Amino acid sequence: MRRIQSAINTASPDFRQNRDHYRRLVAELHEKQSTARHARPERDIARLERQGKMLPRERVEKLLDPGTPFLELSTLAANMDYEGESPGASIITGIGIVSGREVIIHADDSSIKGGAWYPLSVKKIIRCLDIALENHLPVIHLCDSAGGFLPLQSEVFPDRHMAGRIFRNQCLLSKAGIKQLSLVFGQCTAGGAYIPGLSDYNVIVRGTGAVFLGGPPLVKAATGEEVGVEELGGADMHTSVSGTCDYPAASEEEAIAIGREIVAQWDRPQKWACQREEPADPYYDPEELYGILPDDIKKGFDIREVIARIVDGSRFHEYQPNYGTTLVCGFANIWGWKVGILGNNGVLFNDSSLKGAHFMELCNQNNTPLVFLQNITGYMIGQAYERRGITKDGAKMIMAQTCSRVPKFTVMCHGSFGAGNYGMCGRAFDGRFLFGWPGHQIGVMGGEQATNTLADVKIAQMRRNGETFDPEVIEELRETTQSAYLEQLSAYYSTSQIWDDGILDPVDTRNALGMAITSSLNAPLGDSGYGVFRF
């Protein structure tokens, strides 16, 4: 395979301007991540210390094999919700290595409001368990949650994808032979009690860990019975009387040590035989991505320059290099794994859509996972293209993508607008992992177009109602819609809602994809076949 020949001039003023801009974005990202991970009120840290508890991140660190990577997911979930009161949605999730096995970790963050679950906390746990189900990753739950956040209980409890889904997923995991271990560090009350209850293995810490459907105050109110925490649902009662828990631990350290020993007994899943070659670093420096990504969402760039800074040896076998050139398709390797890459180099036309659909079929035939690099303003519009059937060609691309049997991975590099998001495996299409870059934007249309459309609608409405046309009112409307709309387009809004699995510093993309692909191979390939392609 040939090495991509980069045309980037790292000394050019454009490159420097872009680089300075993106470095600021990345610095902002790191700062936000650090705050979400570590900034906590003194009293919360003191409370955990008083209870003899570790900080949730210390638990995760002690659980993982030393010196191994941890791919944290959705670090900035809820960063724009609940007035910032629930950093990381009060949950830590990520993929790491425990006793030599790949696992996914769900840890309640008890340094925030006792680890209470906000609506987005529940969404994040469910996403974690969906990842476990789709990729056959064993789960380790580090339980320390006060339960559902009562003021928002209606958004936590009743619906299909709310708290009940956690327990439903736990059952399906166990049925599929995907193991779960709970380490009970705090009180698991009501629904929360089912997390250890539905885990195949669990460990409970004496003195601080407890499992019960109703805590002492609720029991007293309901039946008048007066009972202490330890007798009602403590470590010794559950491990010697009820059998709800398996192993008592004298301390958090011991619980983690027992947990690691349990994981060491587990068999290792067989990965399917994805083609692999000797891994090699990219020939071009990934840090150059900062200078390649434009400082304006409207400016394009050659996606091959991005591919060259992600794949092994910067080598790329481009498929149909002269056809449908606004969609770049080709084979490469990431961490040695063979992948098929689809990257946008402009609007999707009829030919580029057909090329994309055909290339995905080749990858499904060849058992090659798909990587989508999104920078898309949509499918081409206009009479000439409708007459040529741009809608049905776009439909073919979406059909091939949705029905793909190989694992899919998406990176939101720059713009993700309109139906282009669908064809390129947006969140709704069950890719195994989806990551965003800090400068990306996502929306049904770009900020400018949306603002103009909304203003036009308003003007037409005013005319219809016989109101006098006031340009100042229109200008004000334009400004308020634009700022609200732009906020919702941002990568931070997207990750706040868990529309992705986290924002990546672009230089980390290769390693994140490498870990994600490696994890994905635990689950067998999906079923072959497609629906009806409209020709």
Place this chain on the structure above:
Amino acid sequence: MALKLTMDDTAYALDIESLRPELKVEIDGRKRSVIDEGTRDGFRIIEIDGRHFEFSQARDGNRVFLRLGGRNWIIDLIDPRDAAGEAGNATDEIRAPMPGAVVTVHKEAGSDVKHGETVLTIESMKLQTNLVSPRDGIIASFLKSVDDTFEKDEVIVTLETEASDA
């Protein structure tokens, strides 16, 4: 399979005739047989036509650094597709890849351009795209200027025709 490489800037062509039981290779028309004798003290030992050689090597992409006979050699393996070049794609025109309008013109008629150099920026569907020169050459003319609109596949820039070899 034929291989092409340069060793310290001298070009060689290799033709591998068989790999087993021993490597038989034709180098620039001369047949050689090579026997792998394993490693000793971190050096690999091979026998070529009865003579023994010790060497060590490190590889970086298509470049191999070789330590042999007290000397360092640099060997570049030549990818047949790189050797074939891009000649087939070079044309005298830059055509619009999509309908749109010209935003910026970066060059002027008569100026030199390099292969891959940006000649003008267009906007279509709210996305700006740089159009680059398909080859080294001289710009003959711009058929569109800033704010002009065009259809897909319309010629926007022409390059001066290169003198043919004949």
